[in-house]
Amino acid sequence: MSKHFETEAIRKQTERSQFSEHSTPLYLTSSFVFDDAEDMRASFAEEKERNLYSRFTNPNTTEFVDKIVAMEGAEAGYAFATGMSAIFSSFAALLNAGDHVVSCRSVFGSTHSMFTKFLPKWNIETSYFKVEEVDLIESLIKENTKILYIETPTNPAVDILDLDLIGKIAKKHNLIFIVDNCFATPYIQQPIKFGADLVIHSATKLIDGQGRVLGGVTVGNKELMREIYLFARNTGPAMSPFNAWVLSKSLETLSIRVEKHCENALKVAEFLESNENVEFVKYPFLKSHPQYEVAKNQMKLGGNIVAFEIKGGIEAGRKFLDAIKMCSLSANLGDTRTIVTHPSSTTHGRLSLEDRLEVGITDGLVRVSVGLEHADDIIADIKQALAL
Ligand SMILES: *Cc1c(COP(=O)(O)O)cnc(C)c1O
Secondary structure, eight states: OOSOHHHHHHHOOOOOOTTOOSSOOOOOOSBOOOSSHHHHHHHHTTSSOOOOBTTTOOHHHHHHHHHHHHHHTOSEEEEESSHHHHHHHHHHHHOOTTOEEEEESOOOHHHHHIIIIIGGGGTOEEEEEOGGGGGGHHHHOOTTEEEEEEESSOTTTOOOOOHHHHHHHHHHTTOEEEEEOTTTHHHHOOGGGGTOSEEEEETTTTTTOSSOOOOEEEEEOHHHHHHHHHHHHHHOOBOOHHHHHHHHHHHHTHHHHHHHHHHHHHHHHHHHHTOTTEEEEEOTTSTTSTTHHHHHHHOSSOOSEEEEEETTHHHHHHHHHHHOSSSBOOSOOSOSSOEEEOGGGTTTTTSOHHHHHHTTOOTTEEEEEOOSSOHHHHHHHHHHHHHO
16 A cells, blocks of 8 residues: 555545546446447457446446555455355356365354355355364365465454464465455455455445445455456446445545444443453453454454353343343444344354354354444443343
């Protein structure tokens, strides 16, 4: 990145139109016009870098992608309709029938479904390791392994995986190392510095940050992005220009929002550590976190997700949700509004206890996506709900 993060986030901008607007306008157009036959030929032959059709590129999606590319220290990128379309399209573009994936077991629910229900349709199998089994990764790698995939911090247990260590394993075995960096955002963590070839975001979360639009993006190595781009421009998972316009505006405030999210989250985590109804708290920047040293090495701040174990298991978790007054009960995260969830009775309620424990979801685990309300008000709401 040539300038500082905040400056690139604000000043990297689509070229001004003839109207000299200050803020980037919304380019709601499906296609673009050519001067003449030669202009059209050269454009389709990719001899010129220009917009042809908004399934390929559009000024708004390009501005959004260019910012993420700069923030992540990547070479190229492509914006997708959702985080899941970014993940699925990246895998679909890079894998062939018969290839094999090694992934951490703690991945986003729909990513897990992709690995276990859909990729097997094309004879692509995935081998999982648990967060505490990083030393088993090499034993899972086979002749046909092509991708090594992780998320860190993990959802919802907020475990940390060592990017440097896993990046070195990927390099040694010539694997494509892909990191879902959604929980950290590029402001907190840049996996490419630790050897990631591709970084994926659900822009729906902290990048939007205000719970409005869906979006996804993949950035990284030029050659890999070229394959992903060709797949996407032909199969159609592109982000809409409107969502790109919203998300590019959001990036202008990403640094100050994430700073405040993390400041509030640390206060909530410290409060929870001192509460008698709480068994344990997981937050990357608490000294009590098992991977505190790794977190400090690879993250600038601790993130906005705090997990804690309420005393009393499933029933206590349900009671806590019912007692919450201000915070929202919702499936999203990374919103200005604080959101609380109880995975074992909701999102992961259909899993067996054994399967839940594999991803760190104990009976009383509560996940808090700490928002931007005053920290005292967030803490007061959690405190009264814990006391009931
Ligand atoms: C939400 C999320 C996704 C999926 O993103 P969508 O925009 O909802 O499709 C992927 N990975 C992680 C870590 C997420 O939190």
